[in-house]
Amino acid sequence: MRLFMNFPFYIARRYLFSKKSTNVINVISIISVIGVAVATMALVIVLSVFNGFHDLVATFFTNFDPQIELVPTQGKTAPSDDPLLAKVKALPDVDVATESVEDQALAFYNGHQAMVIVKGVDDNFDQLTHIKDILYGDGTYSLHAGNLQYGVMGIRLASTLGTGARFGDYLRIYAPQKEGQFDATNPAGAFVVDSLLSPGVVFSVNQSKYDKNYIIAPIAFARNLFGQQGRLSSLEIRLKDGSDLDAVKREMQAIVGEKYKVKDRFEQQEDTFKIMQIEKYIAYIFLTFILIVACFNIIGSLSMLIIDKKNDITTLQNMGANDRQITRIFMFEGRMISAFGAVIGIGLGLLLCWLQQQYGFVSLGSSSGSFVVNAYPVSVHYDDVVLIFLTVIAVGWLSVWYPVKRSLAFLLATR
Known part of the structure; x- marks a missing residue:
């Protein structure tokens, strides 16, 4: 049969x-x-x-982006002392948390200029990412020394501005004033101006988005430049080894609700x-x-x-x-x-x-x-x-x- x-x-x-x-x-x-x-x-x-x-x-x-990033769903910035963010930082799986302030500005150096994105970060940014693995030059990674503030720029941006890995003069950064009215008799008064020095290195992510536009600077410099005292553009996090990324991400999203969006590396580069x-x-x-x-x-x-x-x-x-x-x-x-x-x-x-x-x-x-x-x-x-x-x-x-x-x-x- x-x-x-x-x-x-x-x-x-x-x-x-x-x-x-x-x-x-x-x-x-x-x-x-x-x-x-x-x-x-x-x-x-x-x-x-x-x-x-x-x-x-x-x-x-992976060398530049954080493992997890929290960004506000409304507006460009959020209060850095938000209790919800404090709860996220206190989670047992969180190893490193860095506040970041990021916005566009205009950079000048010896007659060269370029539109840039200034990314202000905490001193532990090198613990959050693998930034030290993608540095080139004869200096070392540093964001400040005493009262001096350093900026680490992308390798293609350094070429555009003609600075090289180490520049001896000040790099001038201009950003529009957030408050007040424009005075036509004093155009310079419409901008906040600050300066950065070079630690002798540049970074290369091998991605035009970063190498051509970004400058890493101290977060205090960025907050002063963009008028964002006490605020942040994102909270960037690295988890402890062995943590379940998806589970921790869901837990963070449950804590912050609809006020913040919790993104992994693929969502940060979704496009x-x-x-x-x-x-x-x-x-x-x-x-x-x-x-x-x-x-x-x-x-x-x-x-x-x-x-x-x-x-x-x-x-x-x-x-x-x-x-x-x-x-x-x-x-x-x-x-x-x-x-x-x-x-x-x-x-x-x-x-x-x-x-x-x-x-x-x-x-x-x-x-x-x-x-x-x-x-x-x-x-x-x-x-x-x-x-x-x-x-x-x-x-x-x-x-x-x-x-x-x-x-x-x-x-x-x-x-």
Whole structure:
């Protein structure tokens, strides 16, 4: 009884591996498997490369962005003595908490000028982030020494202003007055002006957003410049090792309610990572269309097989097989071709990804040091592998359903 129920699968398996009377059917079947395998392999490799770039960009932001950031949902700043923020700082999982004041200003240095973002931070900012790992120059990271206030700027901003890593003159920072009326007879009075010196280093995040615009300065300097005494733009937090980020984030959001938004690193750079995800999904869709085209080989192979086995179909009917069981034989044939192609393609894709990770065969360019990494970064996410396998199986199965039913219906009707 069990054999009778499963005989479509057994016959389909014999048809797949046995030699056909017309050799071209064997060739088309092999080409069908290869086509599905190549399309599957391409899906694995391309999605893994997108994952590699995603993870690479995430490491850049890790050096500068805090693990968790709390920002006010209304307005640009909030009181630094807010009891809700005090509760967040007191959580047992919080290791380092830094207040930050951030706003735009105009920087002048020896005839050069640029719009900048001044980010005022507490003295423990180097404990919050990996800023010391991305510094260049002959100095050391420092925000002040006695009454002197230092500014650490991005490497591209230093190039724009012509300062170099260490500048000997004062860097003038201008910001609009927050209060009072503009006096046309005294334009300079409409600005707050302050100065920074150089600690002899610049930072390089390898992201234009930071390297081209940001200056890290003492928070007291930023509060005075922007008229934000007793206020903060964000509370930046690093958790203790071993903390559950998602659980702590939910706990913080429950404490602050709708007054503040609690963001992890990916949410802080939401636009960047969202664009990368969209690009990845577009690549997935285009490659799926290529997979659909590859599956047309399966349709051709099955159509010729149906014609080749028309005498077998008559024999099976005489043995008591109904039309549904005969249809399932050729359905299983197409599905097995898809499954073999999927397994082979995923295996080859994973192998090539591993080889790229280990040896970096495919480089980004011929000039050493021109890129942040020398070879295309690859990162295999196994949820992507599962998605690819399900996609190949679904496309393969759907592509053979209608043609097989139509071909068999026509053949059976004409007998």
